[in-house]
Amino acid sequence: MNSPVPKTGSPPVNELDNSASSAVLLVVGAGVGAYRAYGLKSMSAVAPLVLIDADPPSWTRRHTVARVRADPADPAELFAAALEVTQLHPVGGVTTYIEEYVTHAAFLAEALGLPGPSPEAAGICRDKHATRVALDRSGVGSARSELVRGQDQAVGAADRIGYPVVVKPRRLAGSVGVRLCTSPDQVRDAYHAAASARLLEMRADGVLVEGYLDGPEVSAECVVTADGTCHVVAVARKALGPHPGFEETGHTVDSSDELLADEALLSAVRGAVTATGYRSGVVHVELRIVRGQPAVIEINARPAGDLIPHLVHLATGVDLAGAAADVAFGRDPQLTPTRGQAAGVRFLYPGRPGVLDRRLFTHCGAPWLDRQIWTAVPGDPVTPPPEGGVTDRLGHLVVTGPTPLECRRRLDEVEAATSIAIRPAPAGSACVQ
Known part of the structure; x- marks a missing residue:
């Protein structure tokens, strides 16, 4: 049974399919179906899902028992919606895979007395x-970094750190607004780009200048249990677009990746998770391998984007x-590989x-x-990397x-059989979305 999408202040859910006593999982934010539908489908096999979203998209209907229209970016609205759900049905857990909402979801789980990372860790x-x-x-290996306010501070930080440097927004995702710089003029330009960068409703909220870590980029996909044990389930290898950007153009997961047995990498990943105090959730840890040694770039308190968890499932069965x-409900997840291939x-x-x-x-x-999925439609303005992004x-x-x-x-083969035609933009129009 699928429920309507009520506004906060009206009864938020209908009676669940199986029984009114079944605990539901609150999912905070829907995301884009092309990138997140597989995850919602998988979670729906674990527990009945109630989605809270500002405008629940139609594709979520088949994976949820109910949908609540409330803005997850507004803590008061999110909490009011969640409390209405608890008045009708037991809530067994809270989770999100949306970067913008990880802290709000953690506060919500804590307020409801449910498992999850602490708001501080998130x-x-x-x-x-x-x-x-x-x-x-x-003492976890990482890049030298300074938080700056203004282009002069950014140039000063770059001089202290040493070129090349990376200029990036403090709180965005998807490599948006991230630039490699080799001169003061580039740092000034990159500072303004990073400070004004936006991704959906997220804002930069400050700019970082960091030392450039020169080496292949990978990510560790991890499950952290309530006792803080960090299970490194898989490693994803990234393909990146041209500098000065860092657009992620693809990922590959190999069930037998040699890095899964690399003690230095495993120690860096677990040390990074411990350093944040994160527990009870899935995390995505990004690293670069610099002269054979891992250096942590960032830690995302959520499952990875870009379909990486889907690749992990295809390659390993996890x-x-x-x-x-499962972890949101306080249960031990199944992490034993059942497949042995790459994706x-x-x-x-x-x-x-x-x-x-x-x-x-x-x-x-x-x-x-x-x-093979299209995410753009004819008529969309488009720009290639490095100027263009996700x-x-x-x-x-x-x-x-x-x-x-x-x-x-195989990716080469399928891409070669793909036809794409781009026409010039009308005179005077901008192609950057």
């Missing part, structure tokens, strides 16, 4: 400056979205700035082709294979 992960401070205090639901995602970008005119997938399909993606491809190399070959 806040440290959410704030890249606080993360750096916590890592430094704990369901991180389902694990997030990869590649995001499609325009070859030049303009307006998307036509798009066509012509690959006939194969058992290893998990999905909002300029045209679509994505997901494949499986016995090895990462075979995944890349």
Whole structure:
């Protein structure tokens, strides 16, 4: 049974399918279906879901027993909506996979007396400056970093740290507003870009200048239990777009990745999680391997974006979205691998700035082709990296294979059978979304 989408102040849920005594999982924020529907589906197999979202999208209906219209970015509105749900049904857990809402979800779980990370720990992960401070205090390898207010402070910080440096927003995600700089003039420009950067409703709230960590970028996908034990379930290898940006253009997960047995990496990841005080949830830890040694870039107090948990499931059989639901209920998740292969995602970008005119997938399909999805529609203005970012993606491809190399070959094959036409933008219009 699917419920209507009431506004806060009206009865928020109808009677659940199975019984009114079944505890529900509150999911804070829906996200974009192309990137998050798989996760909501997995969580719905663990518990009945009640979604709280400012405007619950239609695709969430099939995975939820009820949806509540309330703005998760407004703590008072979020708490009022959650309390209305508790008046009708027992709530067994709270979770979110949206970066903007991790702290609010943690406060909500704490207020309801439910498992979850502390608001303090979630806040440290959410704030890249606080993360750096916590890592430094704990002796976890990371980048040298300074929080700056103004372009002169940014240039001064870059001079102290030494070029090249990375200038980034304090509280955004998805590599938005992040730039590599090799000169004071570039730092000034990057500071203004970072300070004014936006992603959905998130704002920069300050700018960091950091030392550049030169090496391949990876992420560790982890489940942290209530006692603080950090289980490193998988490692994802990132493909990045051209500098000066850091656009993530794809990811690959290999069930037998050698880094899963790398004690230095495992120690860095667990040390980083301990430094933040994070417990009871799924975390996404980003690192660079610099001269063979891991250095932590940031910690996200939520399951990864960019379909990485879906790749983990395809490659290993471990369901991180389902694990997030289990941990939110205080239960031990199933983390034993049941598959042994690789999986990869590649995001499609325009070859030049303009307006998307036509798009066509012509690959006939194969058992290893998990999905090919368009996320842009004809008429959308688009810009390629490094000027363009996540909002300029045209679509994505997901494949499986016995090895990462075979995944890349298959991604090449499917992309070669994809037709994309970009027409020039009208004179005087901007192509950057």
